[in-house]
Amino acid sequence: MKEHPRTAPQKGFNFDYLMWLFTRLSALGMYLIAIVGVTAALLMSARQNMSVADLMRWAFMPNPNHVVNTNIPNVDTWKGIFWNVMGILMLLFAGGHGLHGLLNVLEDYISRTWVRNLLRGLVLVVWVVMSAIGIYVILTS
C-alpha cells in the first residue's frame, strides 16, 4: 500500500519560517564559534597565561583587545582575518538571535499589522546599525 513517503512540497519560505530557522541555527553556530575560540586559545597558551574569565570573554568575542591585559606575551597569533571573521559571525548571530527574541515578544502582543511591520522594521534597523558599529570596531582593533 505504501508507494512513496508523503511530502509537503510547497512549504513556503516566508520571513517567519526563515527567522525561526535562523534562531535555532544561530544558537548552534554560537556554540561552535565559542568552542573553536576556547580550543584555539588553549592551544595558544591560554592555560598558563589567562584566567577563566578572560578565556570566556575571548570565547564569546575573539578580539585581541580582550587579550592585551592578560599575561599572553605576544598577541600576534590572536589577531588576523580568521579571528575577525569569527568575531563578526558571533556578532551577527548573537545580535540576530537576541533581536529575533525581541521580535517574537512584539509579535506575541501586537496584533495591528502596521504597528507590527513598523516595529519589525525598527528591529531590523537596530540590528543593521548595531552590527555595522560592531563590525567597524572589530576591523579597526
Next chain:
Amino acid sequence: MEVTIKVFRYNPEKDKKPSYKTYKLEAIETDRVLDLLEKVKGYQDGTLSFRRSCAHGICGSDAMRINGFNRLACKTLVRDTGATIIVQPLLGLRVIKDLIVDMEPFFEHYRSVKPWLINDEPEPEKERTQSAAQRAIFDDTTKCILCACCTTSCPSFWANEQYVGPAAIVAAHRFIFDSRDKAAAERLKILNEVWGVYRCHTVFNCTMACPREIQITKAIGEVKMALTTGKLE
C-alpha cells in the same frame, strides 16, 4: 463533607462588573464539580449559567477554570479539588454569562485550518485504505473534543487572540499527517504564517490542560518539523 464553591458570576446585561458568589453544600469525595454546579443551580440559585451536555468527558462543553486549572467539570472530582473550589470561566474568551464564554473566536481558528478530509482524487471502489502504522502517526490528535482547555490556557493566545492556538494546530495535525488527505501543503502554509505555529513558545500549558491527554506541544513540534523538512512521515 461540606464543600465551599466560589463561582464567578457575571451578567453583562445587568452587572456593572463581575463578582464571585459562594455556595456551601454537602458532597462526597466522588462527586464531580459538575454535580456540585448542578446542585447549586437546581436547589440554591437557578440564575447560575454554565454549559454541559454529555457529563462524561466527551462533548467538551463544560470546560472551565477549576482552582486555576482548565478542566472539564464533569471529569474533576471533589477528591482532587479539596473542600474549597473556585470556578471561573475560561480565560481569553469573552464572557457571555457566568461560566459561559463566546467560543466563536475559537471555532473560527479551528475552521481556518480546514479540519476536514480533502482529497479530490476519484473515489476508490471500496474505501481509502490505510495501514495501522500510517494511522498511528496521527492517532493522538484524533482524540480532541474541542473543549478549548488548551487554547485558553496558552499565554500566547491570552496575549493575542489572533494566534490560531493549540486546538487548531491539533486539528490541522490530524489531517496533515493522514495519508488519505491531500491538502497538507495548504494547511502547512496557513500554519507557516505569523499567527501560526511560530506563536507557540513550547510553554506546555496546553499539554497539561488537555483532558484527553493529547501530547499537544509534541504535535505542534511535529508540524514545525514538517514545515522544516517537508516530510510527513
